[in-house]
Amino acid sequence: MYDFDEVINRRTPDDIKYAQTAEIDDLIPLWVADMDFKSPPEVIDELVRVASGGIYGYSEADKSYDAAVISWFAKRFDWSITSDQILKLPGVVLAASYAVTTLTKANDHVMIFEPVYGPFRRCVEGNDRRLTVEQLKTVNGRFEVDVTEMERRIVEDDVKMLIWCSPHNPGGRVWTEAELCAVADICGKHGVFIVSDEIHSDLTLYGNRHIPMAKIAGDNCVVLTAPTKTFNIAGIQAANIISTNKDVLHKIDQTALATGAYGLNKMGIAATRAAYTYGEPWLTELLTYIEGNIALLHEELKDTDLVMMEPEGTYLVWIDCSAHKDFAKRLITEAHVRSSEGEFFGNGGEGHIRLNVACPRSVLKEGIRRIKSIL
Numbered sequence: 258m259y260d261f262d263e264v265i266n267r268r269t270p271d272d273i274k275y276a277q278t279a280e281i282d283d284l285i286p287l288w289v290a291d292m293d294f295k296s297p298p299e300v301i302d303e304l305v306r307v308a309s310g311g312i313y314g315y316s317e318a319d320k321s322y323d324a325a326v327i328s329w330f331a332k333r334f335d336w337s338i339t340s341d342q343i344l345k346l347p348g349v350v351l352a353a354s355y356a357v358t359t360l361t362k363a364n365d366h367v368m369i370f371e372p373v374y375g376p377f378r379r380c381v382e383g384n385d386r387r388l389t390v391e392q393l394k395t396v397n398g399r400f401e402v403d404v405t406e407m408e409r410r411i412v413e414d415d416v417k418m419l420i421w422c423s424p425h426n427p428g429g430r431v432w433t434e435a436e437l438c439a440v441a442d443i444c445g446k447h448g449v450f451i452v453s454d455e456i457h458s459d460l461t462l463y464g465n466r467h468i469p470m471a472k473i474a475g476d477n478c479v480v481l482t483a484p485t486k487t488f489n490i491a492g493i494q495a496a497n498i499i500s501t502n503k504d505v506l507h508k509i510d511q512t513a514l515a516t517g518a519y520g521l522n523k524m525g526i527a528a529t530r531a532a533y534t535y536g537e538p539w540l541t542e543l544l545t546y547i548e549g550n551i552a553l554l555h556e557e558l559k560d561t562d563l564v565m566m567e568p569e570g571t572y573l574v575w576i577d578c579s580a581h582k583d584f585a586k587r588l589i590t591e592a593h594v595r596s597s598e599g600e601f602f603g604n605g606g607e608g609h610i611r612l613n614v615a616c617p618r619s620v621l622k623e624g625i626r627r628i629k630s631i632l
């Protein structure tokens with residue numbers, strides 16, 4: 258019903274996917290994590306309706322916004338939340354940064370598991386906190402947490418906070434209940450507060466089920482959510498922090514008020530409400546399309562020396578390309594394909610690329626053909 262095969266020209270001077278390599282006319286950008294698909298029609302209609310109204314004044318999300326968010330999380334994750342457990346902010350990275358500055362002190366240790374989305378590091382180091390970097394282990398072709406080692410490092414560094422990525426970017430893990438319980442138990446035992454970045458939670462594949470960390474860790478966590486990855490509206494900058502810990506939410510809200518970056522803009526409210534209210538049929542078809550793209554990539558790479566980690570969620574694929582020197586750079590200069598370079602994801606990222614497969618299949622096919630042409 259929805260046309261994910263449509264190739265849309267999104268090459269404008271302000272489009273980040275192309276702008277940084279504007280000199281390459283025929284670039285295939287399989288890097289930054291947004292999609293080359295149009296958002297659900299109901300989201301577009303709502304944004305057009307607001308835009309054509311011509312009034313762009315200050316806005317505040319009302320009860321209808323909260324109702325849309327609450328019903329989405331109930332339906333998708335059997336997670337029952339209330340209005341006073343939702344804090345609206347213009348971005349997930351901003352929310353993580355606020356959590357760090359609000360809930361820890363200068364020089365406190367914050368744990369992250371690498372490889373992971375690069376800005377986690379910045380949220381910690383940029384705010385004068387110290388990093389405790391744990392390494393994800395690759396077991397049977399997928400990332401796992403070594404909980405014994407995790408606990409040892411928490412004690413050794415007196416870690417105060419964990420920034421957790423669930424589902425995991427770039428590995429595509431949809432963590433199981435047992436894995437989440439193990440992490441939450443250790444954190445609870447040692448007074449480590451969990452900031453769980455769940456921006457990819459709607460993008461689970463092959464029947465894998467995402468479990469919000471709050472259903473396991475309760476008051477000892479905040480969950481960072483957003484409709485932006487799911488419905489391809491990252492440019493409108495909208496996020497919801499959700500927690501049963503009202504004291505923590507209140508403190509983060511105070512930080513946000515002090516900085517002046519808080520709440521949602523008019524377009525963010527409109528798009529989020531429409532997406533959560535009407536976007537589910539579109540999402541269902543999107544996920545099937547992404548599974549098809551991943552299957553294509555799998556088939557095309559299986560006889561090469563590029564080793565793909567099979568994602569359980571997200572539209573991002575982590576690939577070991579260590580058999581080839583400077584592969585990400587050669588991809589740009591020789592194949593005109595841009596991937597995300599593994600180094601962006603910290604320790605364990607070297608010798609890897611991350612490919613974003615959320616594009617029309619014809620574009621992905623051509624991207625893969627070019628990738629294989631330089632092997």
Ligand SMILES: Cc1ncc(COP(=O)(O)O)c(C=O)c1O
Pocket residue numbers: 290347348349350351374422426454456457483485491494495496
């Ligand atoms: C794990 C993760 N968190 C946060 C973000 C960005 O969120 P925001 O644009 O709301 O800051 C991304 C984007 O790729 C991401 O992958």
